[in-house]
Amino acid sequence: MTRSSLSSGVELRGPLFRGDPGKVVRRNVEAALERAAAAGARAARAELSAGEARRLPVSRIGGRVADHVQGRTRSLAGRSWSSTAIVSVVPLGAGADGVALMAAASLLERRTHALEGRAAAAMRAELLRVDTTRGLE
Amino acid sequence: MTHVEIPDELADAVFLEDHPGWSWDELQRAPADVVELMRRVRRARARTVALREAGL
Numbered sequence: 001m002t003r004s005s006l007s008s009g010v011e012l013r014g015p016l017f018r019g020d021p022g023k024v025v026r027r028n029v030e031a032a033l034e035r036a037a038a039a040g041a042r043a044a045r046a047e048l049s050a051g052e053a054r055r056l057p058v059s060r061i062g063g064r065v066a067d068h069v070q071g072r073t074r075s076l077a078g079r080s081w082s083s084t085a086i087v088s089v090v091p092l093g094a095g096a097d098g099v100a101l102m103a104a105a106s107l108l109e110r111r112t113h114a115l116e117g118r119a120a121a122a123m124r125a126e127l128l129r130v131d132t133t134r135g136l137e
Numbered sequence: 138m139t140h141v142e143i144p145d146e147l148a149d150a151v152f153l154e155d156h157p158g159w160s161w162d163e164l165q166r167a168p169a170d171v172v173e174l175m176r177r178v179r180r181a182r183a184r185t186v187a188l189r190e191a192g193l
Contacts, residue, residue: 026154029151075183075190081186083143083183084140084182085140086139087138089138091192119139120141123139123141
């Protein structure tokens, strides 16, 4: 009687096995959220700026609400939200200037829906283009 | 303020990347209400922080 042995092996090659696929997907998601936040902020600023010529600046701060719109994927303290992009008017604090800015922002949002309307649509559209496997092909 | 979230499937993948103690299999076998609660907490976190930062 003859005895034989058989062995087999699998060689894992290619971009998928070169790095950490989880981290690549994570980076792609973060990049997509950053793009969405930027697109949303652009859309909101454009909408808010549209009628500026017919409106006075916010008297206490001497500027426009649009100047204070920001798209973010992390808190002001710097902590990442990892799955959320936000467009908002960045507050100036709890003082009178901050209250004046937020009051003006609230009024403008009711009139224009720049944030809940245009900015949200721009962000959703940008997220639809997310390519989670970029760098893994 | 307005916000968007990535789809649940992608958010689950990000969650696993953030929590090395969890596996995809464990996440699939976890009770649906537990997973839903985790998703709600994650979705609420960003919005809650942003509202607090705005003093609202």
